[in-house]
Amino acid sequence: MLKTEMPSSQHLQLDQYPVPELVAALVDDQFDAVQAVRNAAPRIARAVEAAVPRIEAGGRLIYVGAGTSGRLGVLDSVELYPTFSWPHERAVALLAGGESAMFVAVEGAEDDHEQGARDLDGVRPTANDVVLALAASGATPYVLGALAAARAAGALTIGIANNTGSPVAEGAEIGITLDTGSEIISGSTRLKAGTSQKIVLNTLSSAIMVRLHKVYGNLMVDLKPTNAKLFARAVRLTVHATGADEARARAVLEQCGFHVKVAIVALQRQVPVQQAGKLLEQAQGSVRGALGA
Known part of the structure; x- marks a missing residue:
């Protein structure tokens, strides 16, 4: 048995x-x-x-x-x-x-x-x-x-x-x-x-x-916000990863369709979101790679 x-x-x-x-x-x-x-x-x-x-x-x-x-x-x-x-x-x-x-x-x-x-x-x-x-x-x-x-x-x-x-x-x-x-x-x-x-x-x-670089540190930076809870989470994750204040983090997230990875790179490298997206693409989606870390 x-x-x-x-x-x-x-x-x-x-x-x-x-x-x-x-x-x-x-x-x-x-x-x-x-x-x-x-x-x-x-x-x-x-x-x-x-x-x-x-x-x-x-x-x-x-x-x-x-x-x-x-x-x-x-x-x-x-x-x-x-x-x-x-x-x-x-x-x-x-x-x-x-x-x-x-x-x-x-x-x-x-x-x-x-x-x-x-x-x-x-x-x-x-x-x-x-x-x-x-x-x-x-x-x-x-x-x-x-x-x-x-x-x-x-x-x-x-x-x-x-x-x-x-x-x-x-x-x-x-x-x-x-x-x-x-x-x-x-x-x-x-x-x-x-x-x-x-x-x-x-x-x-x-x-x-x-x-597959969907996580940065221990943060889920490639989530797909589909409700109020997840939109709020995207803001918190961006604030935590970059040290930016909530208003700044939200503003950058809105520019990139609430793509947390892009917002982190844009804020950390102080570049436009379009450039941040290209840096991520060149780094195969790795936030660390895009930041040169």
């Missing part, structure tokens, strides 16, 4: 716990997710190093999963645009059962190996693409079908699973095994198995974006 499916030997009377003890048990169990990701850190680092050159060459991040794993892939893909101005078309999420499965479980969809391959082939994978195959069990047929199609296309494949020796991890070019063990509620991999996958996806995509 898969570890993720085995009944836990702890908290055998979970249904009889008082609420404070029940909450504490559920929260404390999540620490195993963090430890599992820590143990996999070398593999995660290898995945980032392998992915960056392909993404720099124009490749896409393609997420594939079913159920909780698939929904976590969708979540990571859609958040890259507001956080890093990453183009929608370069973060593609494939979910067993299609878009409707994001909200309502589509029974049996995860068991269709051929559909996984068809869905992956449908997005026309290339050798520069990076395919993130997610499955808590590590044996989901839909994901394995997509994984095989991705490998046939020459894409970089990264398999993320929660059971050791799983076909998803073993069949990918780089396998990341998050050994979270049995769940406190037996078989419910939406718990710490899902948490561990969320941490890995956050880490992978964020590390890639850092390497």
Whole structure:
């Protein structure tokens, strides 16, 4: 039996716990997710190093999963645009059962190996693409079908699973095994198995974006303001990075369409925003490079 499916030997009377003890048990169990990701850190680092050159060459991040794993892939893909101005078309999420499965479980969809391959082939994978195959069990047929199609296309494949020796991890070019063990509620991999996958996806995509110069210091300087909160954040980030007062920062941001990178370079180098944009372009989008730092 898969570890993720085995009944836990702890908290055998979970249904009889008082609420404070029940909450504490559920929260404390999540620490195993963090430890599992820590143990996999070398593999995660290898995945980032392998992915960056392909993404720099124009490749896409393609997420594939079913159920909780698939929904976590969708979540990571859609958040890259507001956080890093990453183009929608370069973060593609494939979910067993299609878009409707994001909200309502589509029974049996995860068991269709051929559909996984068809869905992956449908997005026309290339050798520069990076395919993130997610499955808590590590044996989901839909994901394995997509994984095989991705490998046939020459894409970089990264398999993320929660059971050791799983076909998803073993069949990918780089396998990341998050050994979270049995769940406190037996078989419910939406718990710490899902948490561990969320941490890995956050880490992978964020590390890639850092390497693509979407971050200056520890500031997210390539965000895409789409609401009042993000416009205010853009001003704060510019003020923090340059020491300019809020009025000056806002004025320069307005001149460059609230592109924080451009505003920082313009203020620090004391040049017009058009010149700041050219300096960034020459530095491949690196604020440090544009500043000559």
